[in-house]
Amino acid sequence: MTAMDSAMGLATMLAMEELSSLATLELRYDELRPPQDEDGIFIKSHCDSIDDGIAYLTSTASDSSGIFARAVARFILTPGSTSFMEAAMAAINGEQS
């Protein structure tokens, strides 16, 4: 669930046209079956739409046997100077220097 929230946040960042801060509004999660322990998991996230500052996302998580969970989320975007992206970039640049 944590990984799917992160993946959908990253999908929103890639889909948005201007740098914005984003926060999860709602996350609905369905677990079809427990994931298998021995394999890593893959998460596929898709930003279906960004409309009026709200991003709508769908996501699936799969292991070697197929999809084991799905999620639907809404994120709110807040364009502004103290954006998440700028702070993240500043943190990355700070680490590199």
Add this chain to the structure above:
Amino acid sequence: MIPQSAIDAIPYAEQLGIKLHDTLDSGFVFKLEPESRFMGNPAIEAFHGGIICGLMDCAMTVTIMCVLEKAEPPSIINQTTSYLGSASLQSPVYVRAEITKPGRRIVGAYARAYQDNEVHLVAKCSSLFKLVERLRQ
């Protein structure tokens, strides 16, 4: 089962560092201390939303195990989480988890996450869990 034993039975709960904070008539209150690894938004130094929903998931699982006296963690069927505000990394997050429907096979649970003021919720969620059935000897 005591809550700490149930937390120890769930590797993710143990890894997060969830602690029991209070025992209520209807459930439990758990506490998660802020750590830099939980940061979601560096601009406002807030907890990541995924940590909050994972915390509520663990809190409900532990509550079900303790209240219904189950040795095995129940498996989650679905969870609907509403995020109502940002959770600052300056103070701990508390989660109050309660059982709403103690069924024989399906259990409904509800959790509320807050920080300094119990009235100002950070997030709330409701979930359904399936109890793990033990094979009869």
